[in-house]
Amino acid sequence: MYPPKSVSVSISPSGEIVSGDSVTLNCSSDSNPPALNFSWFKEGKSVGSGRIFSISNISSDHSGEYKCRSRNKHGEKNSDTVMLNVMYPPKSVSVSISPSGEIVSGDSVTLNCSSDSNPPAEISWFKEGKSVGSGRIFSISNISSDHSGEYKCRSRNKHGEKNSDTVMLNVMYPPKSVSVSISPSGEIVSGDSVTLNCSSDSNPPAEISWFKEGKSVGSGRIFSISNISSDHSGEYKCRSRNKHGEKNSDTVMLNVMYPLKSVSVSISPSGEIVSGDSVTLNCSSDSNPPALNFSWFKEDETSAVGSGQSFSISSFSSSFSGRFYCEAQNKYGSQRSASVSLTVKGVQRAALHTVSGIVVGCGGLIFIIIIFIIIVFIKRKKRREGGTEDVNQKQTADASDDTYAALDPASRTSADIYSTITSVQSRAPDDTYTALELQSRSSEYETLAVTSADPH
Structure with missing residues (x-):
């Protein structure tokens, strides 16, 4: 009599075991008396008893190390462990993003695909349904808004494939592609209603401000003008701003047509x-x-x-x-x-100026004539009184007589009078001065005033 020895486990069917198969584990031993007590263990935990341990519709959960224990009344012995290696397609496929939290344009981001499969699976990456890479790790350096979107990985081995759930790569970035459109398009006439729309690409969505000729005129994505007038003509632009930055649109010209004013x-x-x-x-x-x-x-x-x-x-x-x-x-x-x-x-005024000029000119001529008449009168008076005259005085008297004769209105024209006066002025300037000096005598002046009316 002896206790169990040569305890071993055999697997049927032999070869590769795939999930869904049925598998039998058989425990054999040498003992006397024969062992009647068999126990089964997986990873050290009891999972069954009896010489035969059967598993139907095996799955990946059944994979692991198994052993049996044979016992009789003289003792017990464990078999060596055997590996039950169940092949199965990928399962539990998922994607994780690192770093977690907000992703801003310019950051570096890593996507990791995890899956459970036997044998290990090959990994492919997809964005919006289009293949973008392979391998368990998908890295993006200097990320931009173009990388935003839904990503997933696909795990595949020879027994099957499985996709992960999609994950959203939400890249934050400042506004870009800011532009203004005018509705209705075409010619704008005073009295029309016009709408300006500001479009921009940003994450998170931006706040919109409107400017005309550099001055703020409104806010919001839509800027509406009802009953438009010529005062609304000018250059407009919008400004798109979020916490990551801002950008202005190009200016657009609002050219309002209007009738005459x-x-x-x-x-x-x-x-x-x-x-x-x-x-x-x-x-x-x-x-x-x-x-x-x-x-x-x-x-x-x-x-x-x-x-x-x-x-x-x-x-x-x-x-x-x-x-x-x-x-x-x-x-x-x-x-x-x-x-x-x-x-x-100014026609009458011009005529008046002409007449005034004539009068002034004539007045000056009359004044000169009167002066020489005075000279002539004084010389003649002195002659009658028998006063002694020097040679120069006689010349002056002769000149004065000539002047008197020249000024005789009955025989001389105005042109002749002017010529004579000019001649006398050049010949007897001293006598003229003497005549002017004599005007200071009041008695003689009175006599002159009485006699000047009669030139003879």
């Missing part, structure tokens, strides 16, 4: 218009598109008197005097200006 007339040269002057009337207006047609009218006349932005009148005369206005027109309408008055001014 603020039509006015200016006169060049400004100021007084004298007969013979050249005058230009210029018509200015505000419109979009600019006015191309200008017509000129004179009040109380039915037909136009001119065309073009400028209307010129050369050699202006009183016949042109009146009130004029212009009418400007573009394809959206027309408007007339207020009337301006064109009048020939």
